[in-house]
Amino acid sequence: MGKEVIYTQRVEFGDCDPARIVWFPNFFRWIDAASRHFFIECGVAPWHVTEQTMGVIGTPLVDTHAKFMKTASYGDVLQIHTSVADWRGKSFVQRYRIRRDADEIMECDEVRIFAARLDGGGIRALAIPDEIRKLCE
Amino acid sequence: MGKEVIYTQRVEFGDCDPARIVWFPNFFRWIDAASRHFFIECGVAPWHVTEQTMGVIGTPLVDTHAKFMKTASYGDVLQIHTSVADWRGKSFVQRYRIRRDADEIMECDEVRIFAARLDGGGIRALAIPDEIRKLCE
Amino acid sequence: MGKEVIYTQRVEFGDCDPARIVWFPNFFRWIDAASRHFFIECGVAPWHVTEQTMGVIGTPLVDTHAKFMKTASYGDVLQIHTSVADWRGKSFVQRYRIRRDADEIMECDEVRIFAARLDGGGIRALAIPDEIRKLCE
Amino acid sequence: MGKEVIYTQRVEFGDCDPARIVWFPNFFRWIDAASRHFFIECGVAPWHVTEQTMGVIGTPLVDTHAKFMKTASYGDVLQIHTSVADWRGKSFVQRYRIRRDADEIMECDEVRIFAARLDGGGIRALAIPDEIRKLCE
Numbered sequence: 001m002g003k004e005v006i007y008t009q010r011v012e013f014g015d016c017d018p019a020r021i022v023w024f025p026n027f028f029r030w031i032d033a034a035s036r037h038f039f040i041e042c043g044v045a046p047w048h049v050t051e052q053t054m055g056v057i058g059t060p061l062v063d064t065h066a067k068f069m070k071t072a073s074y075g076d077v078l079q080i081h082t083s084v085a086d087w088r089g090k091s092f093v094q095r096y097r098i099r100r101d102a103d104e105i106m107e108c109d110e111v112r113i114f115a116a117r118l119d120g121g122g123i124r125a126l127a128i129p130d131e132i133r134k135l136c137e
Numbered sequence: 138m139g140k141e142v143i144y145t146q147r148v149e150f151g152d153c154d155p156a157r158i159v160w161f162p163n164f165f166r167w168i169d170a171a172s173r174h175f176f177i178e179c180g181v182a183p184w185h186v187t188e189q190t191m192g193v194i195g196t197p198l199v200d201t202h203a204k205f206m207k208t209a210s211y212g213d214v215l216q217i218h219t220s221v222a223d224w225r226g227k228s229f230v231q232r233y234r235i236r237r238d239a240d241e242i243m244e245c246d247e248v249r250i251f252a253a254r255l256d257g258g259g260i261r262a263l264a265i266p267d268e269i270r271k272l273c274e
Numbered sequence: 275m276g277k278e279v280i281y282t283q284r285v286e287f288g289d290c291d292p293a294r295i296v297w298f299p300n301f302f303r304w305i306d307a308a309s310r311h312f313f314i315e316c317g318v319a320p321w322h323v324t325e326q327t328m329g330v331i332g333t334p335l336v337d338t339h340a341k342f343m344k345t346a347s348y349g350d351v352l353q354i355h356t357s358v359a360d361w362r363g364k365s366f367v368q369r370y371r372i373r374r375d376a377d378e379i380m381e382c383d384e385v386r387i388f389a390a391r392l393d394g395g396g397i398r399a400l401a402i403p404d405e406i407r408k409l410c411e
Numbered sequence: 412m413g414k415e416v417i418y419t420q421r422v423e424f425g426d427c428d429p430a431r432i433v434w435f436p437n438f439f440r441w442i443d444a445a446s447r448h449f450f451i452e453c454g455v456a457p458w459h460v461t462e463q464t465m466g467v468i469g470t471p472l473v474d475t476h477a478k479f480m481k482t483a484s485y486g487d488v489l490q491i492h493t494s495v496a497d498w499r500g501k502s503f504v505q506r507y508r509i510r511r512d513a514d515e516i517m518e519c520d521e522v523r524i525f526a527a528r529l530d531g532g533g534i535r536a537l538a539i540p541d542e543i544r545k546l547c548e
Contacts, residue, residue, distance in 0.1 A: 012307040013321065013332065013428060014436065018185070018485070019194045019252070020322065020429040021260070024201075025165035032162060033286040036348075046349055047287065048155070048294065058156050058287070065202045071260060074310075074429070075320050115156070123158070123208060149444040150458065150469065154287060155294040155348070157459065162288065170423040173485075183486050184424065185431065195424065211292070211447075212457050292459070293468050293526070295534070298475075299443060302436035322429070331430050338435075339476045345534060389430070397432070397482060 002137050005041040007034035007080040011072050021071040027106055028064075031096050034080040035059065035112070038094070042135045054129055055116040062091060066108035076100050084136055085109065090125040139274050142178040144171035144217040148209050158208040164243055165201075168233050171217040172196060172249070175231070179272045191266055192253040199228060203245035213237050221273055222246065227262040276411050279315040281308035281354040285346050295345040301380055302338075305370050308354040309333060309386070312368070316409045328403055329390040336365060340382035350374050358410055359383065364399040413548050416452040418445035418491040422483050432482040438517055439475075442507050445491040446470065446523070449505070453546045465540055466527040473502060477519035487511050495547055496520065501536040 009030045017023040039059075040046070050056040072078060079099045086093035091113050098106040113125035114132070146167045154160040176196075177183070187193040209215060216236045223230040228250050235243040250262035251269070283304045291297040313333075314320070324330040346352060353373045360367035365387050372380040387399035388406070420441045428434040450470075451457070461467040483489060490510045497504035502524050509517040524536035525543070 010307075012303075013310050014303060014306050014434045016429050017195075017425055018427050018429060018431040019197070019254075019260070021197070023169070023425045024198050025162050025169060025425065028162035028165050029286075029288060032160070032288050033284075036287050040349075058154075060156070060158070060208070061161050061205050063202075063204050064161075065200075067200050068198050071197070075314075117156075123156070147444075149440075150447050151291055151297045151299065151440060151443050153292050155290050155292060157292040160288045166423075166425060169425050170421075173424050177486075212451075291469075293471070293528075293534070295471070297443070298472050299436050299439035302439050306434070306436060332428075334430070334432070334482070335435050335479050337476075337478050339474075341474050342472050345471070391430075397430070 002084050003042055004081055004083045005034075005038045007037045007082060009033075009078045009080060011074050011076040011078065013074045016074050021073055024068065027066070027068075027098065027108075030078070030080060030098075031108055031110075034082045034096060035094055035110070038082045038084075039132070039136070044132050044135055054131075056114045056126065056129065056132075057117055057123070058115055059112040060115050060123065061110055061112055063111040064108060065110075066106060068106050069104045070100075072100060072105050078105060087128055087133055090127055092128060139221050140179055141218055141220045142171075142175045144174045144219060146170075146215045146217060148211050148213040148215065150211045153211050158210055161205065164203070164205075164235065164245075167215070167217060167235075168245055168247075171219045171233060172231055172247070175219045175221075176269070176273070181269050181272055191268075193251045193263065193266065193269075194254055194260070195252055196249040197252050197260065198247055198249055200248040201245060202247075203243060205243050206241045207237075209237060209242050215242060224265055224270055227264055229265060276358050277316055278355055278357045279308075279312045281311045281356060283307075283352045283354060285348050285350040285352065287348045290348050295347055298342065301340070301342075301372065301382075304352070304354060304372075305382055305384075308356045308370060309368055309384070312356040312358075313406070313410070318406055318409055328405075330388045330400065330403065330406075331391055331397070332389055333386040334389050334397065335384055335386055337385040338382060339384075340380060342380050343378045344374075346374060346379050352379060361402055361407055364401055366402060413495050414453055415492055415494045416445075416449045418448045418493060420444075420489045420491060422485050422487040422489065424485045427485050432484050435479065438477070438479075438509065438519075441489070441491060441509075442519055442521075445493045445507060446505055446521070449493045449495075450543070450547070455543050455546055465542075467525045467537065467540065467543075468528055468534070469526055470523040471526050471534065472521055472523055474522040475519060476521075477517060479517050480515045481511075483511060483516050489516060498539055498544055501538055503539060
């Protein structure tokens with residue numbers, strides 16, 4: 001099944017819009033932090049280190065699909081349950097379940113890659129590095 | 138087919154991350170602006186007005202699915218082609234194609250609702266208001 | 275001297291810019307959260323409650339002055355030491371000292387007001403509410 | 412007096428908070444964009460180019476002082492009048508006047524440096540590059 005890491009996020013006043021609910025792009029800010037945090041908790045070095053050691057500059061998104069079930073507002077504390085649902089050749093599916101205790105707020109499945117920088121600018125997908133995968137399973 | 142509105146967005150230094158490419162949650166910030174802009178360009182009143190006239194406080198997201206094809210960085214100018222791809226009973230599909238001239242950067246299909254505020258807090262979906270739909274077709 | 279509340283903030287990848295340091299507007303996001311958190315920790319009700327009970331919709335900024343001493347980057351954990359340095363007739367000075375353990379990262383003094391909504395739109399400053407001031411001293 | 416460049420910024424729904432006014436950290440996002448835009452309009456190369464040619468990775472903030480005069484909300488279009496008010500040995504004062512047509516919304520004076528990357532990480536201030544100063548006067 002792989003590891004699951006929980007990232008905790010407070011919702012602040014400024015995260016909410018005039019409708020007084022979380023402005024949805026903020027969920028993606030938190031998900032991206034949860035993604036990075038997942039790898040750190042699994043023991044993977046920060047990206048500025050992996051850039052030196054294996055050429056990995058980060059895990060850019062290829063595809064994301066999210067469902068919003070309940071709204072959240074400031075004062076709420078959210079738990080972002082994070083795991084890798086699938087390892088593929090050159091990409092992986094990272095899964096997020098955002099809860100406010102028992103309430104399901106949002107769920108999201110992403111396809112991400114491990115990216116290296118191309119000489120002429122731009123980035124390319126690397127094969128999933130074994131040493132990273134082992135740490136996360 | 139419905140109307141298409143193009144929203145233009147400059148990419149700024151602060152929109153980019155240490156990998157020097159747009160940090161992806163910013164695409165959702167711009168898409169949300171493009172969504173609102175679409176309705177304004179079609180002649181729909183701002184949400185603080187529609188809240189008074191028809192109870193509509195905005196168009197919160199129910200579901201979003203995005204693909205990222207090419208990266209963008211600061212100095213780029215993006216065109217967000219925005220339309221409504223489908224009108225359903227209590228929701229609609231809003232479609233975005235983000236281009237940097239000929240380059241396809243990102244595409245996104247969203248399910249959104251027209252929301253009213255519930256008495257006890259929270260929001261609910263209204264039936265698609267005819268007067269809004271007519272303006273957008 | 276008044277109470278001091280410490281707000282803890284992780285720095286994330288997406289908080290950093292292509293120079294790989296925190297993009298400075300993010301410090302103001304965190305300071306605003308620390309401001310609200312200060313009042314909550316002192317026992318003041320959330321703004322949507324105070325709007326009902328005493329007309330206070332929040333504490334908008336009038337003036338801010340910040341110095342940036344050291345840079346921070348992702349992986350850092352910051353402590354935002356927050357207090358009220360001065361109570362005036364219709365405004366107050368809120369003070370922030372952002373540290374990464376012993377390192378001084380940023381300091382900021384703000385003038386804020388307790389705002390009420392005006393009938394025709396816009397906001398106005400209220401006299402400092404005694405019940406709020408007592409909780410914070 | 413030096414050049415003045417005007418940067419135009421739409422205010423969006425998501426830029427506003429539950430009090431329905433611009434959440435103030437967003438003003439700093441726009442000011443930072445106006446800062447960079449000022450140099451581009453004066454003919455300075457983008458920072459990723461100046462990093463190669465003269466070691467300048469950007470213009471981090473040292474100090475900022477802002478006053479907020481009137482609120483703004485979504486639908487507003489702001490003009491950010493940007494100039495350099497003072498050139499010093501290793502820093503400069505960048506000045507912003509944000510207007511909504513005749514209304515004065517915010518003003519801000521910043522001290523910034525031209526930064527180079529240090530070998531061991533971190534940044535340092537360079538002497539003001541003559542070729543940049545000449546382009547901006």
